[in-house]
Amino acid sequence: MTDSHLYPRYARPRLVEALADTPVVFLNSTILDWYFRLGSTNSKVNEYQFNALPVPTFSDKDPSVDWKSLVKAGQWVKAGDLLYSVCNEPGVMPKPVQESLIEMCQQIQKIETARVLKNRSERSQLAPESQPIQDAIDRVLFKCYGLSDEDAEYIHKRLEEML
Numbered sequence: 001m002t003d004s005h006l007y008p009r010y011a012r013p014r015l016v017e018a019l020a021d022t023p024v025v026f027l028n029s030t031i032l033d034w035y036f037r038l039g040s041t042n043s044k045v046n047e048y049q050f051n052a053l054p055v056p057t058f059s060d061k062d063p064s065v066d067w068k069s070l071v072k073a074g075q076w077v078k079a080g081d082l083l084y085s086v087c088n089e090p091g092v093m094p095k096p097v098q099e100s101l102i103e104m105c106q107q108i109q110k111i112e113t114a115r116v117l118k119n120r121s122e123r124s125q126l127a128p129e130s131q132p133i134q135d136a137i138d139r140v141l142f143k144c145y146g147l148s149d150e151d152a153e154y155i156h157k158r159l160e161e162m163l
Contacts, residue, residue, distance in 0.1 A: 022098060025105045026055055030138045031145060031152075034159045056093040056144045067100040071107070079104070080136030090146025097144065101137055108133050 026032050032053055040049060063086045070079035083097050108130045115127050126134055142152040 021102045021105060024109075025101045025137065026053070026141070028105065028108075028134070028137075029141050030134075030159060031141055031147075031155060034155045034162075037159070037162050054145070056091050058098055059089075059092045059094050061094050062096060063094055065096050065100075067096060068103075071100060071103050076104070076132045076136040080139050083136075083140045084143050087140060087143040091144070093144045097140060101140060104133050104137050 035053065036045070036049065039052075065082055065086055067079055067082055070076075070082060079100065083100055086094055087097060108126065111127050111130045111133075115122075117123055125131075139152065142149075142155075147155075
């Protein structure tokens, strides 16, 4: 028996592109910003720090959720609430949640790429139209990590104090 079944014969570009955006979702999140700041004294990220960042396990469970229509309509709070409701196992992210967070992150990237920044302080904050998307992403990520709304509130407060 050969190991040919381990090697794909072709790559689906859209799938590869989407999976490549998964780390961007996490690296721009409030929870990992807070986590990183707990153990770092500077802005440079070393490989050991990057490798130590906690990431949920991705599940092939595919709960039926219609997130695409909400994201397409820009209904970020409703999309976040729907995704929040399917994250029922702490430390596990269902596939539709991963896919939707990637799509939401890509929306933020489009908005931020189009911005013209006039001064340095503008770089430290998202555009007003990006912030509700990031807030929805953060809420879902907190739930995937098994944290409550109260935990999220505490982390937001502590992060503000750190900055």
